[in-house]
Amino acid sequence: MSSRKLSGPKGRRLSIHVVTWNVASAAPPLDLSDLLQLNNQNLNLDIYVIGLQELNSGIISLLSDAAFNDSWSSFLMDVLSPLSFIKVSHVRMQGILLLVFAKYQHLPYIQILSTKSTPTGLFGYWGNKGGVNICLKLYGYYVSIINCHLPPHISNNYQRLEHFDRILEMQNCEGRDIPNILDHDEKKRKPAWTDRILWRLKRQPCAGPDTPGLPAPDFSLSLRSYGSHMMYGISDHKPVSGTFDLELKPLVSAPLIVLMPEDPWTVENDMMVSYSSTSDFPSSPWDWIGLYKVGLRDINDYVSYAWVGDSKVSCSDNLNQVYIDISNIPTTEDEFLLCYYSNSLGSVVGMSRPFQIPPGSLREDPLGEAQPQI
Template sequence: MVTTTAIADLCIFLLTWNVGTHSPRNLSLTSLLALNGTTNCPGNQLPDIYVIGLQEVSTKQVLNIFKDDPWVLEIASHLEDHEYFKVDSKQLQGILITMFTKHKHITHMKNIETEATRTGLGGLWGNKGAVSIRLSLYGTGAVFVCSHLAAHDDKLKERIEDYHQIVDNHKYQASGYRRIFDHDFVFWFGDLNFRLSGDSSAWDVRTAAEGMRYDELLKQDQLNLLRETGNAFSLLEEQAPNFAPTFKFIEGTNDYDLKRRPAWCDRILHRVQRNIYPAVTLSATQLSYQSNMEYTLSDHKPVSATFNYKVDTANQTDEELHEMTHAGASTPGTPNNKSVKRIYQEYNVKESL
């Protein structure tokens, strides 16, 4: 019997929230980021890595490539006291993704890249589309995609087209991981805007939601139906939401705005290629999937999930695994170890690399 050792056993916290162009000013994110002792990580420890995706971030301020968005700064202000460091961020108009990590994981992150795809107005406008961060994480290829797809009940065809456009147009430099689904781990989340099929009224949906008849409603969920037919998102898995539809609320309340039928627009999905390397087993066990009803800033509720990201190998280090998985990845423009040094320099952490 081959004995394996876990070279990575991480708790990763994912969050998606359509913030409706609102500023984070004076908003406490302590509960939202599970910094109040309510994490779902093993032993109730804080996550090893945070990946946060936002949609409808305000673009009124003058864009400054040398300054982070106010949301990133606010997230950082909450996490820095717990010794997290920003790995990278990427913004496409109102779509934003950012990653933070505990210090001890920085040297196990290589080949960090970001990418963006516009899908609004046939690919000319970035109000819809996706942003992503990919990297070698403990030797494995991981990608985190945050997307905002076409809105409204009758735009299902456009949402499907958005998905395929993102899959086709997202391209990276890392050898062996040029596209999203080349990666060993894929996490895809955001305001996917999928609604309910059928002709149930907004009042009927609200009544079913208030009665916690989620299974009944999810049978009409467009995303579930698409995954079953293979038209989109079929390569990804999703734990069934056990929370009320997260859209559309009257801002400042927990009351549905019945101008729209309530729907699970905000979703988190994932994919793992578990046994593609000899003597290596990859897994991403989902530990939680929830909405946070106390946040009433926008007409969407934030949705979060935690995953146990695990890499088991037989007599192999993550450096050796990286050489096997990312051989030849140091192409021009790929951050590689320089990105690790940048993280250290940004936070004045003195470390010999």
């Protein structure tokens, strides 16, 4: 790992806070300020990565969580959304949950490539043990995040090694030209079952006598803080967190979609939205544009939406226009923003600046109209 500081006006620093916690089926505590570093004004965090183990995975809880958000996800969204964090992605396998939150301005530069689950309990058929993975691209760089729950105790070391190897082998981003996550020294050591955070940065080697033409690395990762939080007593485990600074020169400098709400609104109960796209954007009729109140918790929190394929009214010189129904928005002084969701890429690829809109009259959604869900 290198802490080399990047130079040049195009460099960007992202602060990432990572949490791991075996919660022993407990509900969230009333206050997570210390764990999430909410009172540390100097951090200026951009991304949260939160891995939880041993969530309540009884039948009733699993059925309820399948229909609604689990209590931990809901609690974390309630805490982080007022701070402009949006849940970007999540993956759950029984009691193992992995969540990624990001400041909303980063959303167009985060592409979710895959989410995977690897059960290792009961000979690989049960998900009480195992790992879940989110593979994404962050400003053009590949990032793989894994949350593991391994067998405990020294006597289970061989089984733990076997499970660890299986999780890593199964959770690479298949078909991607990225380094194999197994290429590190963790396979040579005994993986602990206690709570900890492992990280590794892989990049091209620096130029040398035999490779004088290699470019200098364009990113670096440094650890700012690492420790446990002993004040939490809901579980027999204590949460562990680490704060990292990721410095990079973005490989993607502009969003794939640029959204522009039109003012004034020319059609009663509708607002016109113009957008342009890059030449290589893989558009789909199943793409949609959502209208959100500022402070949204995740991408499904829209107050109105439009399917791009059904609602497009004009297209010329790479400028497209669609109408979004705003008749069901009550009188409010809240600010709104627009997000363009790409079905092909499975991610938000464009976001507007916050704006205000005139109120519309309340009206029910048309019967039978499908609503997008992620």
